Amino acid sequence: MASLIPCPHCGVRPKEEFAIRGDASLVRPDPESSDETWNDYVHIRANPRGRYREHWQHVAGCRRWLVVERDTFTHEVFSVTDGSVRAWEIGR
Amino acid sequence: MPHQFQERHALEELVSMNAAAAADHLAVVARQAIVVVLAAEGQEASVAALLTADEEISVRFSAPGEWLVVTGLQTPELLQQSLAALLRETAHCVDQSHGRVLLRLSGANSRAILAKGIGIDLHPSAFVIGSSANVLCGHISINLALVDKNSFEIVVMRSFAESLLHDLCEMGRAFDLSVFFAP
Secondary structure: OOOEEEEEEOEEEEEOOOEEEEOOOOOOOOOOOOOOHHHHHHHOOOOOOOOEEEEOOOOOOOOOOOEHHEEEEEEEEEEEEEHHHHHHHOOO | OOOOOOOOOOOOOOOOOOOOOOEEEEEOOOOOOOEEEEOOOOOOOHHHHHHHHHHEEEEEEEOEEEEEEEOOOOHHHHHHHHHHHHHHHEEEEEEEOOOOEEEEEEOOOOOHHHHHHOOOOOOOOOOOOOOOOEEEEEEEEOOOEEEOOOOOEEEEEEEHHHHHHHHHHHHHHHHEEEEOOOO
């Protein structure tokens, strides 16, 4: 796992300071969606080997939610953005 | 039914009163005023400017738009009132004076002691005087600030203070760290 995360607010920090929530690409389905859609949203996850975008929370630092784009194989971190900026970017 | 509250320091029975401090010393500050300031949306810059202009207080970065204001010159009530008057509707101020514990670690080996539990670069060129950061020390989240050349101030949540003190003593054993209440 990527061991150093460059937090946009706090600088480079060890991964121990963060809590990982998981896939950041999921979009919450419509409340009226079928049970199958909801099941997929809640339970079904891809487990990619390679580039992956996740929600990380800097629990021991600024306590902000971040979107970390990293490689699950090479451990390279491509980008880290604040969750609010990301949400604004994709219009949520 | 009236309650009578007694003010007790979290480390009262664990740390003795001042004696001769060693070269590397951890001072437990007995009285301080700490207020958490959270800027209202869009007011982050103006609140930061107002806080840094005040010379009686020390401002510690906690998160974007959030700071810890620390002072030994005012009582908690006075600090809370003066901040509320200064910032008005631009920020929320919450008194944390009794909810946090302030520790002051000083000495030539202070960086070597902290390096045992902290994952940030503490070199004087990277963490300059006046810098502050929320960091993980061992397994406890603290706010660390460099207030003087070799002097760090640590703000920790009250209930974690005892455990942090234990960790810091362990980290400082190789350097003969002394621990007393600050005079």
